[in-house]
Amino acid sequence: MEFQRIHPTPGRVESAELYRDLALASRAHDERPWLVTNFATTADGRATIDGRTAAIGDDGDTELFRRLRTQVDALLVGTRTLATERYGRVVRRPELRAVREAIGLAPDPPVAIVSRSGVLPYEIPLFADPDSTVLVFTTPAAPQPPPTAATVRLTRLDPAALTLTTALRLLRSEHGVRALLCEGGPTLLGSLLHERLVDELFLTIAPQLAGGGSGLTMTSGAPLPDAADLELVWALERRSSLYLRYAVR
Numbered sequence: 001m002e003f004q005r006i007h008p009t010p011g012r013v014e015s016a017e018l019y020r021d022l023a024l025a026s027r028a029h030d031e032r033p034w035l036v037t038n039f040a041t042t043a044d045g046r047a048t049i050d051g052r053t054a055a056i057g058d059d060g061d062t063e064l065f066r067r068l069r070t071q072v073d074a075l076l077v078g079t080r081t082l083a084t085e086r087y088g089r090v091v092r093r094p095e096l097r098a099v100r101e102a103i104g105l106a107p108d109p110p111v112a113i114v115s116r117s118g119v120l121p122y123e124i125p126l127f128a129d130p131d132s133t134v135l136v137f138t139t140p141a142a143p144q145p146p147p148t149a150a151t152v153r154l155t156r157l158d159p160a161a162l163t164l165t166t167a168l169r170l171l172r173s174e175h176g177v178r179a180l181l182c183e184g185g186p187t188l189l190g191s192l193l194h195e196r197l198v199d200e201l202f203l204t205i206a207p208q209l210a211g212g213g214s215g216l217t218m219t220s221g222a223p224l225p226d227a228a229d230l231e232l233v234w235a236l237e238r239r240s241s242l243y244l245r246y247a248v249r
């Protein structure tokens with residue numbers, strides 16, 4: 001699919017070419033994966049319309065978030081996002097699994113979940129998919145998972161040790177995850193920012209206004225003690241949508 005690049009070098013770009021190999025894994029930190037996040041908001045900053053993301057963004061957004069999934073070892077998703085968006089197999093199209101394999105990644109990235117309650121949406125399609133692997137970081141009190149077609153690996157940690165920092169460390173050291181993509185939601189992103197774990201942000205600004213003075217934005221929870229500064233890596237445009245890639249300074 002063709003996009004107009006506005007920054008750094010203006011010109012037309014093909015998404016397949018641009019996302020063929022972002023070399024995210026090569027940027028891994030020694031102690032944790034390189035963490036990129038992907039979000040879409042309306043121009044007035046809302047992360048949902050009627051409680052879901054489906055109405056935000058068009059096929060250009062779908063194309064780019066699917067392409068970004070081809071570039072990471074694993075995904076990290078909040079429990080409420082998994083349930084609301086009813087996640088299934090993460091890379092469904094065989095040609096996109098082939099893109100992963102061409103850069104040395106496994107065809108299907110595992111999905112990592114951090115849950116203090118251990119109450120997971122086992123009814124979503126992801127758990128019924130035999131090709132999917134789910135890595136769950138939770139506490140000793142979490143209920144035992146039901147039988148699932150997906151491979152579920154539970155790591156039980158003392159509640160005091162169950163931070164996102166610890167989970168990311170274990171993903172790197174025990175599961176070989178070098179590049180990790182967080183797809184939300186706002187609660188999870190808020191906590192990742194507090195623990196200073198976010199390296200890059202892929203942000204779609206959809207040409208829509210949701211209106212209303214309240215509602216979910218890209219982050220929730222307590223404000224950061226100091227605002228995080230961003231640097232624009234690229235800006236793309238297609239059909240009035242903006243696709244921004246920022247590095248967190």
Ligand SMILES: NC(=O)c1ccc[n+]([C@@H]2O[C@H](COP(=O)([O-])OP(=O)(O)OC[C@H]3O[C@@H](n4cnc5c(N)ncnc54)[C@H](OP(=O)(O)O)[C@@H]3O)[C@@H](O)[C@H]2O)c1
Pocket residue numbers: 038039040041046047048051052053056077078079080081082084085114115116117118119163164183184185186187188189191192216220
């Ligand atoms: N526009 C977008 O791009 C976008 C992207 C994603 C999601 N969304 C929308 O966002 C909504 C869901 O987001 P949400 O903010 O309600 O929930 P969320 O971030 O998806 O999930 C939050 C849950 O993650 C678990 N968690 C574990 N450790 C955590 C930690 N240290 N900090 C924070 N959470 C931790 C908690 O589960 P336990 O209680 O089990 O511990 C917590 O309840 C949905 O409406 C979805 O459609 C929009």
